Amino acid sequence: MVFPGLEEVAAEEIEGILKGQVKRKAPGLVVFRVPQVDAAVLQLRTVEDVFLLAWGTDKLSYRASDLKRIRAWTARDADWDRLLRLHHAIRPKPKGKPSFHLVTQMTGAHGYRRTDARKALAEGLAGKLPASWRSAEENAAVEIWLTIHDATAVCGLRLSDQTMRHRSYKLEHLPASLRPTVAAAMARLAQIKARQVVLDPMCGAGTILAEVLELARAEGIRLAAVWGGDLESNALRATGPNLRRLGHVLLARWDARSLPLPDRSVDRIVCNPPFGKQLSRPEDIGPLYQRFLRECERVLRPGGRSVLLASDQAALKDAAYALNWECERQVRVRILGQPAFVSAWRKD
Numbered sequence: 001m002v003f004p005g006l007e008e009v010a011a012e013e014i015e016g017i018l019k020g021q022v023k024r025k026a027p028g029l030v031v032f033r034v035p036q037v038d039a040a041v042l043q044l045r046t047v048e049d050v051f052l053l054a055w056g057t058d059k060l061s062y063r064a065s066d067l068k069r070i071r072a073w074t075a076r077d078a079d080w081d082r083l084l085r086l087h088h089a090i091r092p093k094p095k096g097k098p099s100f101h102l103v104t105q106m107t108g109a110h111g112y113r114r115t116d117a118r119k120a121l122a123e124g125l126a127g128k129l130p131a132s133w134r135s136a137e138e139n140a141a142v143e144i145w146l147t148i149h150d151a152t153a154v155c156g157l158r159l160s161d162q163t164m165r166h167r168s169y170k171l172e173h174l175p176a177s178l179r180p181t182v183a184a185a186m187a188r189l190a191q192i193k194a195r196q197v198v199l200d201p202m203c204g205a206g207t208i209l210a211e212v213l214e215l216a217r218a219e220g221i222r223l224a225a226v227w228g229g230d231l232e233s234n235a236l237r238a239t240g241p242n243l244r245r246l247g248h249v250l251l252a253r254w255d256a257r258s259l260p261l262p263d264r265s266v267d268r269i270v271c272n273p274p275f276g277k278q279l280s281r282p283e284d285i286g287p288l289y290q291r292f293l294r295e296c297e298r299v300l301r302p303g304g305r306s307v308l309l310a311s312d313q314a315a316l317k318d319a320a321y322a323l324n325w326e327c328e329r330q331v332r333v334r335i336l337g338q339p340a341f342v343s344a345w346r347k348d
């Protein structure tokens with residue numbers, strides 16, 4: 001399961017890191033096959049959760065007859081013994097009485113309720129789990145999820161836990177802090193290479209810097225330097241503890257419109273500037289982007305890249321095109337309840 005909008009980027013990570021074969025993409029979902037199912041699937045950084053697929057369909061009818069099919073697919077189409085063996089190999093059973101938890105999520109206008117779908121799942125599972133297992137709401141050894149989104153339904157065993165999406169480095173939170181999987185996608189889109197200098201000039205709690213360091217570690221990329229800064233000392237107080245265990249980052253308090261950095265000293269800028277609604281005067285967003293991007297242009301080396309997350313994409317494009325930057329890629333997401341874009345730019 002992925003943050004909606006990141007399907008393509010996650011598919012690229014799955015193919016690149018796991019040598020997986022992507023079978024299908026749907027909003028919030030990437031279905032893939034790997035040569036070998038092992039704990040490496042939990043190393044993915046652009047995905048929110050990983051499941052062993054029991055069954056899936058993109059042909060729900062929205063009618064109550066789907067319930068019969070959910071029951072039948074659960075009972076007949078999945079090899080639960082094998083799925084449980086794979087699950088236990090990756091996530092050893094916790095001590096104590098074995099327990100399971102059924103989770104059902106449903107969006108779309110279906111002619112049945114979520115509780116009906118859950119009941120159909122439970123009925124299909126009858127006799128499939130060991131008889132001694134009990135249902136538990138919390139800390140269950142096994143979670144079986146049924147996710148229905150419009151005509152698509154997937155049912156699977158959850159391999160990940162919440163540390164996959166929330167990360168264990170996030171000790172300090174800020175209200176505007178970015179979701180780690182989105183930051184990881186931005187780091188990937190930056191196409192970071194060895195011996196490069198990477199900068200987040202408005203780093204907040206440092207999520208992007210953390211994901212840059214993690215990406216470099218996972219892919220064995222030795223960076224020349226990672227730099228970050230923010231206007232607010234409050235933000236920087238959160239950044240230090242979040243990054244301490246991940247690697248060395250030079251942090252400074254600065255105004256990103258006037259960076260204390262030499263011309264042409266940076267290879268990659270990965271940044272999530274404030275959204276208009278986070279400013280006291282939202283109409284200031286255009287001038288902020290213009291001054292900020294001019295400064296990025298100054299510190300970037302020729303051929304350098306910027307990956308930026310913005311809600312006002314039109315204002316960002318105006319500022320970037322004025323500098324003759326070339327847009328290499330654009331990914332649509334929803335952040336803080338509003339449409340936003342991650343875009344990757346190249347300075348010629």
Ligand SMILES: C[S@@+](CC[C@H](N)C(=O)[O-])C[C@H]1O[C@@H](n2cnc3c(N)ncnc32)[C@H](O)[C@@H]1O
Nearest residue numbers: 177178202203204205206207230231255256274
């Ligand atoms: C959306 S937040 C970034 C969140 C960050 N990516 C994280 O995950 O925590 C935007 C940040 O830009 C900072 N900021 C706003 N204007 C700035 C400026 N002119 N120079 C430097 N930082 C600025 C804010 O203080 C805020 O921390």
